Amino acid sequence: MESFLRASKACLTTLNAYEKIIVVMGNPTCDLDSAVCALVHGFFVYTDRVQGQKNEKIAVIPIMNISKKEFRVKTEVVYYLGGHNLPLNLLTFRDEIDLRKLNAEGKLELILVDHHTLPKEDLSLADSVVEIIDHRPQDVTWSWSGRTINLQTVGSCATLVAKNILEKRRMLLDSQVSNLLRGPILIDTCNFSKEADRATPMDFDVIRQLEELNTLHPSRDQLYQDILNAKTDISQLTPDDLIIKDLKVVNGIPIVGLPILVENFIKMDGAHEALDSFAMKENTPFAILIGLDLKNDVVTRDIAVFSLSSNELENKVIEALMTSTNPKLELTETHRFSKSGRTLIHYKQGNVKASRKQILPIIQSVSRDCTC
Structure with missing residues (x-):
């Protein structure tokens, strides 16, 4: 994962050298599910489309859909990514890449994860969207067609991203990537709480498979509590x-x-x-x-x-x-x-x-x- 992020970050200074820029973008809240899905699905696309290919002038860049200065308020994301040995300086933020310029140049292929609608200021990017992965109910005003679409109502978008990798490129799921995916699934399902009732059979099945592939630490309960503590730590926030x-x-x-x-x-x-x-x-x-x-x-x-x-x-x-x-x-x-x-x-x-x-x-x- 780190080598992918280094390659991704390096692309920012040489965008003119690429014929195609594949951007994997989470939603504008940049919550844990959105951030992890952008990174992990970007990693999947990179290994599928770029890594090992010769003379392929394609860049794959996962972006956090917020400005760099806003990132500090996403306390659980800062905590979780840093805790999984991902150098935060390798992340790419929305204000570090000009998507509209790439779109105008015809270079942009946009993949939306954890959302399937675009705000008014991004409507011009709609024609560049090639793939969508989201766990929200279909917004009837956004009936996408001609794209690769994975819209399923499950607890977490990370469940859909993980299931895709489990089915197509299981070898990518080492302990680091598996644990990255496990966190947002636990948070979005409230640790499979019956009271919250947000988990689906697919959420249960996917997290079971992730845990069977690798010995993951800490326990579900401890991991959930650690993320929750970071999310609710507002001591430094106004x-x-x-x-x-x-x-x-x-x-x-x-x-x-x-x-x-x-x-x-x-x-x-x-x-x-x-x-x-x-x-x-x-x-x-x-x-x-x-x-x-x-x-x-x-x-x-x-x-x-x-x-x-x-x-x-x-x-x-x-x-x-x-x-x-x-x-x-x-x-x-x-x-x-x-x-x-x-x-x-x-x-x-x-x-x-x-x-x-x-x-x-x-x-x-x-x-x-x-x-x-």
């Missing part, structure tokens, strides 16, 4: 950092994923000011905050809606979340803060099995259909 740590934007609506409960976030010094600043910077009238606490294997979730001023779309989103039956969120309003026109409405989420991945389609549907 409220501004936490807002962008796991941020998704759906049809212009920011969805802030927090590694702590929202009720604890808003008690932090400067939290309300950070929300104000974020909303004004992003020019958005409101944002959704989704909190998660996994202490002692007990899942707790909450949601809040923050707005600079009341608006029709916000009201429709709130109504949709409150009345949703697929999934039913079981939201109970607990607090409502108002100050200088700013409002934050906090809800306890009774159905802890409903993750952000399942909540996003609700917001997508409302924001897409609203004529506000």
Whole structure:
């Protein structure tokens, strides 16, 4: 893996020498699943398309889909990759490569992992997409055709990446790569928690095969707890950092994923000011905050809606979340803060099995259909 990353990083200074640049890109949150999938699937593509070939002018570059300066807030990714002896200086970030220029030159082949939609600013890259691997439900507005597509609703995208390698190039799965894949599977399934109910038979089968191929350490429970500790270590992060740590934007609506409960976030010094600043910077009238606490294997979730001023779309989103039956969120309003026109409405989420991945389609549907 390290030799692949060194070769990948070296390509950045000689892009003009290549006829084709294959970029493997995770989603814009750059969470652990996204980061690992970009690296491991990139490694697979490199060994399949480039390594051992003669006179092949192809570069394969996995990229972290965030700027380099943002990477420090991805505490679990920094911890996990560093802990698996991957030099972080060999990673490539979104602001270190000009995808639009490569696309305009006709050199770009783009592989999307852990997402299958493109934000507005990346729409011009759509024609360069050649492959998609994602574990989210199909977004009906993105009916890709003519590409290699692997869309299956499983716990983790790493499950799909691992299954592909298990079937096609099993020899790549040494202890380092197997363990890299094991971490996001454990995190995304909440360590196969029955309460969270996020694992599928494929997740169980793939992690079993990875563990049978190599003697992997530490144990599942210890590895899960170690990653969770790194993910929830916010000691060096400010409220501004936490807002962008796991941020998704759906049809212009920011969805802030927090590694702590929202009720604890808003008690932090400067939290309300950070929300104000974020909303004004992003020019958005409101944002959704989704909190998660996994202490002692007990899942707790909450949601809040923050707005600079009341608006029709916000009201429709709130109504949709409150009345949703697929999934039913079981939201109970607990607090409502108002100050200088700013409002934050906090809800306890009774159905802890409903993750952000399942909540996003609700917001997508409302924001897409609203004529506000």
